[in-house]
Amino acid sequence: MTKDEIFNKIADIIDDRFEVDRDKVTNDLNFRSDLDADSIDFVEFIMELEDTFGAEISDEDAEKLSTIGQVVDYIYNHQDKAE
Known part of the structure; x- marks a missing residue:
């Protein structure tokens, strides 16, 4: 997946x-x-990213x-390159 697709x-x-x-x-x-995300919002967001x-x-x-x-860089660098 490219960085643009991830973004x-x-x-x-x-x-x-x-x-x-x-x-x-x-x-x-x-x-x-910028988003006023509290810790619960952020954890839920991370879980959604994982899914x-x-x-x-x-x-x-x-x-x-x-x-x-x-986040884009992290996902890009940790994705399964075999996809």
Whole structure:
């Protein structure tokens, strides 16, 4: 999966979960400051990412993810390259 494909799927999740206009989703969008996501929102978002991408994101790694771009890079770098 390319970074663009990953970004588009994540943008759809952000649009649905946080009710943010899809056109306003950028790589620099910050979960806490731009989306006002609390810890429960963020955990639910991470769980949805895991389901969507079939990836496991450790709590330690999740704590380091604060922007959409970081999540895209993480998913891209941890996807099964055999797909």
